[in-house]
């Protein structure tokens with residue numbers, strides 16, 4: 414945990430983190446002066462009727478109070494600065510890892526959200542508490558004990574009995590509380606997961622009139638969270654009252670025993686009052702220590718969960734020697750095999766070559782592995798065997814940036830982001846000018862509907878593009894892929910939601926624009942792939958056949974049947 418915190422406290426922030434506790438020493442020093450000054454006022458001022466002594470020492474008390482306030486305020490400001498900056502840096506790092514993470518068995522989005530929000534907040538709370546309390550509480554505790562022994566050694570044995578009992582008690586409670594906080598954080602994950610699914614699937618839930626069912630399920634998860642939170646809180650809630658009770662016993666004994674010593678003139682009234690005051694300071698410091706220990710328990714749990722996200726960074730092939738982006742765009746799959754789970758192969762020994770500038774059609778039954786093929790080409794996942802080469806270079810030897818710049822993909826369900834049409838279109842090429850936007854949107858048959866919207870390219874796009882129809886979203890996606898001007902274009906079922914006529918128009922436009930550029934078309938429609946120079950047929954992860962439309966009609970039963978079903982006796 415300490416390592417994660419330190420890695421995310423840089424320069425000025427790290428200075429603030431270490432400076433704050435030092436400043437806090439000043440506040441502790443000021444606080445510890447108060448009971449001694451009070452004792453002096455009683456024993457040497459009031460008892461002897463020396464008003465000027467009383468006045469001078471009251472002024473000293475005031476001065477230490479003001480100084481304590483200044484030290485405390487400065488420490489608080491530096492602590493919250495360090496805590497906020499640490500949180501910001503850690504969240505950015507985790508988001509980057511989550512975006513880069515292409516491990517198929519990686520953490521689910523719901524738990525990533527809880528870890529970047531809730532768990533980082535726990536660690537921030539700890540940083541805040543450490544800067545203020547980690548020095549203050551032990552120092553006040555230690556200082557209080559030392560001062561009370563100095564001021565009134567006769568009553569010191571009371572503390573020597575109480576303190577060891579309390580420390581053992583504290584350790585037992587903290588040890589028991591850590592697994593309970595882990596369980597609580599897991600419940601928060603589950604709530605996030607259910608919430609996310611419900612929000613994403615709101616339309617489906619409504620259409621099946623399942624609102625009450627979903628609410629019931631959500632309420633069940635909430636009850637689980639409530640139960641786990643209560644168990645975790647109960648594990649530590651016992652600490653404060655026990656500490657209060659033990660130290661109140663101490664005060665009673667101090668007053669009773671101290672009173673009898675005062676009668677026999679062994680100790681003075683001022684000494685008893687100072688001792689009792691130090692005991693109150695010790696109580697406060699103990700309770701603060703308990704709060705810090707509770708925050709520690711929670712932060713230890715959270716830091717382990719944060720570390721699991723940070724560990725995912727190692728799954729990225731960072732050490733690969735980056736080669737120059739190849740000029741050529743011929744594409745080769747050599748003995749490629751892949752499975753999302755190692756036990757279940759999805760692609761099995763795939764081999765094909767697309768010469769530079771040619772078009773490849775990919776066709777196959779649903780679930781046959783077409784999109785998985787593209788996931789590998791776009792380096793969503795690197796854990797495959799065999800080689801994928803572009804222009805003779807293994808794509809794993811390219812930097813991720815170069816690999817992504819070389820290949821643009823329009824998926825069936827690519828997301829639009831909230832912003833404007835223009836900001837979405839320029840997502841992969843922020844230097845694109847209006848002429849390029851026009852060319853791309855005309856090719857994807859999106860130009861006309863964009864021009865009909867009052868603000869045209871500057872029209873707003875709501876979250877996930879929900880203010881556009883499915884077909885419009887797909888046309889904007891294709892436009893976005895074209896605007897990026899990547900050498901290789903992949904359309905993965907990218908026109909599945911547009912009507913036949915529009916689909917044919919887009920196909921014609923693309924053929925004109927990219928007739929000599931490497932283009933991969935995945936589609937369930939034979940008409941979309943039949944003119945490609947080469948078509949591959951996937952069957953349950955195997956490359957069943959490869960060739961031109963005419964060759965496949967003879968060689969692939971699947972293709973032959975598909976053509977028959979979709980085109981009847983048409984083009985053969």
Ligand SMILES: Nc1ncnc2c1ncn2[C@@H]1O[C@H](COP(=O)(O)OP(=O)(O)OP(=O)(O)O)[C@@H](O)[C@H]1O
Pocket residue numbers: 517753754759777778779780781782783784785786
């Ligand atoms: N992220 C994933 N994790 C685990 N399994 C996955 C994942 N994505 C796809 N699969 C599985 O891989 C197999 C191939 O899926 P893929 O999406 O590549 O098929 P597809 O041919 O593109 O299908 P469709 O035409 O329906 O889009 C399916 O069995 C699917 O369940």
